[in-house]
Amino acid sequence: MTTFAFDPTVPAQLEGWLVERLAEYLPDLSEAVDPHRDLGEYGLDSIAVVAFAADVEERLGTAVDPGAIWDHPTIARLAEHLASELAAAAGADERPQAA
């Protein structure tokens, strides 16, 4: 798993990273990605969503379904969702295993 220069379990920090990732998928976009704008409005097609999900999952090391992107359809909401998943996973690692 990649080591990050930020804490991916903090939504605000993850949000900034996701904005940069998404910008890679939108080469024709002239302004910055708005974390509160609906992703559908950026014209991402289903293949781009799969690529984005696979890319983010591979980099973050937590499951990211293309469907989850649709269920949390802004970068801000996606960041919140993924940060809580990552925090839960980190918490589970630290807790002693139940017998």
Add this chain to the structure above:
Amino acid sequence: MTGIWSRTDHLEKLLGDPWDAGNPAGFAAAVAADEREETAAAAEAALDDFGLHAEFVPRALGGRLERVDDMVELMRSVYRRDPALGLGRGGQLLPTVHVWTAGSPEQRREAAGLLLDNRRITCAVHELAHGNDISASSFAARRADDGALRLHGRKESISNFDRADALVVLARTNESNGPRSHSLLFFGADLLDPARVRVLPRFRSVGMRGLRLGGMAADGLEVPGSALLGAEGTGVDTVVRAFQVTRIAFPAMSTAVLDTALRVTLHHTRGRVLYGRPAAALPIVRTTLAEAFADLLVCEALCRAATRALQVCPQAGSVHAPTVKYLVAGLLTDAVERLSTVMGSEFYRRDGEHAVFQKLARDIRPVAFAHIARAACLSALLPQLPGLLGRSRRDPAPAPDALFAAEADLPALDLPGLRSVAGGRDPLAASLPTVLDEELPSAVRPLAEDHVRAFAALTETGTALRPPQLAIDAEVPVRRLAARYTVALAAAACLGVHRTAASGDFLARPEWLVAALTRLSAVERPSGAQLPPEIEDALLEELGDRYDRGLSFGLSARPYA
């Protein structure tokens, strides 16, 4: 009837010797039925006696489906006699994988009950207007005030639509675009009110003519809200995950078509004397036979790894499904085509003892476009390519033996656990950078090095791709990178099968692996190397021996009736 080998033996016995002209489930009967655009009635009856549909029902629901690899191996006994019979029956998987993946306990019991009673379910996902772009499907289910759903639109090219007892249908439940706009429905064919649904005329086809392709045009057909399979809006997500199983299973079953094509070609060329010697002794015939045998082993090695991976590392299904569908379909259709050239005029005859060949040559074609087209497979693979390659370079690891070994225990099949992306995790790709660490026969090593070098070059290029290059309008050279990835996975699978083969087994010998890796090099480089003469000799000796002993030509070398 529990173990797979007792089941395959039993089914072979029920269906009998396919060469026997008097066998009502043999080649002659299959060809005669094909002329009538049907399947042989006696063969259908034998499959009902066997209770074949139980092979598609999970054990927990009373069926015999525990392992996808076993189900595939059993179905090869059907495919090798008549691919249309195989697809017609195996086609029960298309609707039911969705029920097993997303259905409620009640829906799962209902589907299982139908199949265990030898009845049929059909799958209406496809619409001719939208091809492989299923998220554009326009067949609509609109919610009425009373909670019922009213269906409007056309579904086409549906196998056995007219004899189905129930249907699984993909319908648009939201007018907006995106992956949450469709839902799956499961309902009985008794709801098909003739006043509200028109049965479309049968679609006629070049091959697989025994398969009845139908369709429907619905205008306000009402089904209850309880027909929803999974939550509303999850249809495309379920289809994308569940079809991983079938996109691997159908090409994997189809290797048996090449087995029969090879067997018929051997039968013909051994018996025919040309220029004073058996045709089978002519160099061009020898080379074609040896290459086709090697291709068959390559296909089955990749299929074994991919079917096992569905249970060993299910997250890789989204990668292995398009890989198998692309590469295996391509190798099989090419091999049958090349065999037809050495069949001479016999490949063209609709009568005589080799008439089944022309049927196979037509029946093999849909493997390359039906269910999903090979081109669409590359489009599906491409978005994941940079992540897969990047991770294989960062975290190389030998692949689990359970993907390759003849006997291996597998974790339980967990269809709801299939994922629509792999997050870079593909055990076959990750194994390639490690294969040279193993002990390899001296004849194999340079070929393995060649594949590892090619994969390293692919990784270099592929990890540098930018997201916009991965879209549906990707340039041809970029799409070729995805094709090269499929070749790399097949090479890894062949190396794995060789590594885990029991000593003394043909698969533990270097010759077939030399042939397999050489053939795989030729996929991307059509002017690739020929098989060395001693390799060709070894393959033809094995092929002839299996032919004489009535054994399958695939990995299992199991007895055929």
